[in-house]
Amino acid sequence: MTGLSPRNLKYMRAFAEAFADREIVQQVVAQLSWGHNLRLDESLKSPEKRL
Template sequence: MERQKVAQWGDKVTAQLAADLQREFPEMKGLSHRNIKYMKQFAATYPDFLIGQRPVAQLPWAHHVILLDKVNSSESRAFYTAKALENGWSRDVLSLQIKSGLHEPGLGRCNALRHAPTACWLSVPCGRFRRFC
């Protein structure tokens, strides 16, 4: 990231880094230009990242890509990280929870429950609610 700060516009630092890494480590996966950009964004988003000591370290990479793409605030990212770990969410479930606005006030299932007849909602053991009418 330091080199990119001093580079001129159009130097394509991340593209060159991706090409160099792919050439040097042809058997490794995940070294595409796109992933290098995500890695840079990840490093900027979590500057004090310590491996294995924070919940964010326990999520798979694809979950982080979803969080970086779809969640803007660090508070919301921390919320979704904790919930994904707590509930064992897959990438698809994480995306759906973000899309439903689970962490946003006035959105998500809590808002739906306030406006729906209680007879139409069934609480299941995992704490989620399912509509049955």
């Protein structure tokens, strides 16, 4: 795989850590765009609020 910037890798890692439950991740990713998911992860630090 090529073309992944350090910034995008940072976002992917943060997203994976924020949404560790695969069942929830599938639902979130299916309903929201990647940009919206990143924005939620950056603005909502509490796991309860993210859910």
